[in-house]
Amino acid sequence: MLDAVTSLPSTPVRRVVIAGGGTAGWMAAAALSKVLGKALQITLVESEEIGTVGVGEATIPSLATFHRLLEIDEREFLSATQGTIKLGISFENWRTEQHRYIHSFGTTGQDHWTAGFQHFWLKGRERGLAGSYDDYCIELQAALHDRFAHLQGYRMNYAYHLDASYYARYLRQLSERHGCRRIEGKIAQVHTDAATGFITGLQLERGELIEGDLFIDCTGFRALLIGQTLGVGFEDWSHWLLNDRAFATQTTAVRDAVPYTRAIAEPWGWQWRIPLQHRVGNGVVYSSKYVSDEEAKARFLATAEGEIIKAPFPISFRPGRRMECWNRNCVALGLAGSFIEPLESTTIHLIQRGITRLMQSFPAVITRVGIDQYNTQLADELQHVRDFVVLHYAATERRDSPYWEYVANMTLPATLQHRIDLFRQTGTVFHAPQELFAENSWIQVMMGQGIVPRHRHPAPDLMGDAELSAFLGSIAKRVRETAAQLPPHMDYLRRYSPAQ
Ligand code: FAD
Known part of the structure; x- marks a missing residue:
């Protein structure tokens, strides 16, 4: 009826x-x-x-919310899925060949009531008072030094490999x-x-x-x-996301799992490495317009580590x-x-x-209104995620292949172009409540890809050098000291959640 x-x-x-x-x-x-x-x-x-x-x-931290809903015990889950901790993604060869940066979970520095932390860091750089932007984020430092633990007094923001x-x-x-x-x-x-x-x-x-x-x-x-x-x-x-094929495989681990995913850029795509407790998930994602299946597979096999457990299988997508x-x-x-x-x-x-x-x-x-509401919200979320992913290609300095030449010069979605322009010109990012990636993610990736703001907020000028130096220094010290307390990731995981 x-x-x-x-x-x-x-x-x-x-x-x-x-x-x-x-x-x-x-x-x-x-x-x-x-x-x-x-x-x-x-x-x-x-x-x-x-x-x-x-x-x-590879997942992102929001999966923990889903698990809370299902009342999933983390130790049981990590054992059952041979899971490891993920604190971020290591982007290798994305800005230029041989360059590496980490997009980590967590926050960088500490916002001042007047402006975001990046403005204080930018002023610190101008005055020779600041270290690397990476020095101010606990999750990033923990990833960099292959460390993890559940800490008293500070909850690390992390996800899982499974x-x-x-x-x-x-x-x-x-x-x-x-x-x-x-x-x-x-x-x-x-x-x-x-x-x-x-x-x-x-x-x-x-x-x-x-x-x-x-x-x-x-x-x-x-x-x-x-x-x-x-x-x-x-x-x-x-036209924004060129990759349409992948080969995936599984290999034995040749070393203890690191707490981050690796994304290694190639002249026509990129490779992933997802370290689990019992093996490594590997793959190559590429554009069939810029490389043949044979060449992508050969490059992938030549660089994969460990014994192949599962033969590379092809995946096509749009x-x-x-x-x-x-x-x-x-x-x-x-x-x-x-x-x-x-x-x-x-x-x-x-x-x-x-x-x-x-x-x-x-x-x-x-009901029609119920359907429309669902679709509108999802479309907004998807557009935001799409823009964030496209950013990694659009903001490259690579020009060494037709693939990178294309992505570096493509016309971007207007929403993404606006975000890049805003950051480049003012050092500012914005984050709407429903958006997945918050300021920290946008800033880490934009800076990691080489976008340097031309201007910044004037608020840090209210601080003298001594005050700014103390502000930045105290954050860097806290990050250093917290990261230093952490044990090696796999030592911790073996004790916390022994594999079944
Ligand atoms: P599938 O896994 O394909 O499942 C489809 C199901 O439908 C199967 O059970 C199949 O048997 C069933 N089915 C189909 N047709 C029929 C039929 N006629 N009758 C009965 N059953 C049928 N996501 C992440 O979040 N992190 C990542 O790191 C990540 N890496 C990825 C890498 C690559 C190369 C690709 C392609 C995707 C990646 N994804 C990643 C996406 C991720 O793989 C999917 O989100 C996830 O696996 C969900 O897939 P699915 O369940 O939608 O489809």
């Missing part, structure tokens, strides 16, 4: 069907079954024959404990209602029909429901987003909804945001 106001079916949403059992599917199942499991009937369908994308092992297949298995256990029903099988057909276009059921190859009121498309790049069935269009961002991640009675999460390349490890976070928003606005019945 159609609702007289919305002209949408007025069926109460009771049966939720999740299509796909990768990270997106199991994160959705775990959260929905924990929070709304008593009110809803939740079913997840996954195909072992198709499998998952097999990558996605084994994606173990994580899905772990979330599956949690979901099933909270009543989620799992069905193994390949979806052969998606049934829709002829009048409304709403999805009514998923027909498996073996004939079984799984009916539902709300469908969550977690079928990865296939986008079986939102794309192939409902025909929701895709906004392509490949950067961009669905025009609507919620359409009719289908919500797309994960790769089915959008993909901004993995440079800043943002996809798992965006899955989490999609799930949280869905739970907060969970529909009694599906």
Whole structure:
């Protein structure tokens, strides 16, 4: 029956069907079954024959919030996923070849009531009173010296590296404990209602029909429901994000895991190294327009360390987003909804945001305004993340290949151009509440990529040299002393959460 106001079916949403059992599917199942499991009937369908994308092992600190919601014990989680701590990303060869900087979590320095810390640091540099910008951030110093611990009196801001297949298995256990029903099988057909276009059921190859009121498309790049069935269009961002292919593999560890991800730029893309307790996740991301598959793979194999555990497997993708991640009675999460390349490890976070928003606005019945609200918020978040990732390419000094030549000269999204101009001219950044990356991230990456502000806030001029020197010096000393208390990352982790 159609609702007289919305002209949408007025069926109460009771049966939720999740299509796909990768990270997106199991994160959705775990959260929905924990929070709304008593009110809803939740079913997840996954195909072992198709499998998952097999990558996605670096996260950002917001995952801890998701884990709090699920009441996940950190020690148990780290053991179950062979996880390690991530304090940031080491960007190597991005600004120029041989240059390195770290984008760390946490904050740098201490804001004064008048202006951001960077203005005081800039004045300190002018006066020869300041060290490197890196000297004022505990997380960055801990990463640089391969150290970590949970400290009394200071909570380090950190994320995790995790084994994606173990994580899905772990979330599956949690979901099933909270009543989620799992069905193994390949979806052969998606049934829709002829009048409304709403999805009514998923027909498996073996004939079984799984009916539902709300469908969550977690079928990865296939986008079986939102794309192939409902025909929701895709906004392509490949003119800003050139990479469209990857090879991924797993190798044995040749040294203790460091508490950061490595992103190593190449003349046509970049390589990642994600250190876990039991192995290393590696890969190369590249643009098929600028390098052949053979050359990218050869370069990757020539530089990979350790024994190969899993042969390199190819992945093709298209950067961009669905025009609507919620359409009719289908919500797309994960790769089915959008993909901004993995440079800043943002996809798992965006899955989490999609799930949280869905739970907060969970529909009694599906409404147009509810759908619009969800899509508008998600579009804003995606645009912000896209801009941040594009920044790493746009602000390079590299000109050594056609690839870097292109990205250094491309026309940027107006929103990003504005941020760069503002920082370059005034030393200021802004951060809206819903935006993922805060001032510290923007400043670290802009400075790391070589953007130097031409002007700064006048507030530091109110301080004399002695006062400014004492202000900067006391922060650097606190950072140094805190970092010095920390044990080596893996020594700590072996004691804190021994691998299973
Ligand atoms: P998938 O893992 O592909 O899962 C799809 C599921 O749908 C599978 O269970 C499959 O069996 C099922 N399915 C599909 N079709 C059918 C069918 N017909 N019938 C039944 N079941 C079906 N994200 C991060 O946050 N950090 C990272 O470091 C990171 N690195 C990445 C590196 C690369 C190269 C790429 C491509 C992505 C990376 N991502 C990263 C993104 C990350 O991989 C995904 O966010 C995450 O794995 C979620 O994937 P998914 O669950 O959407 O899709």
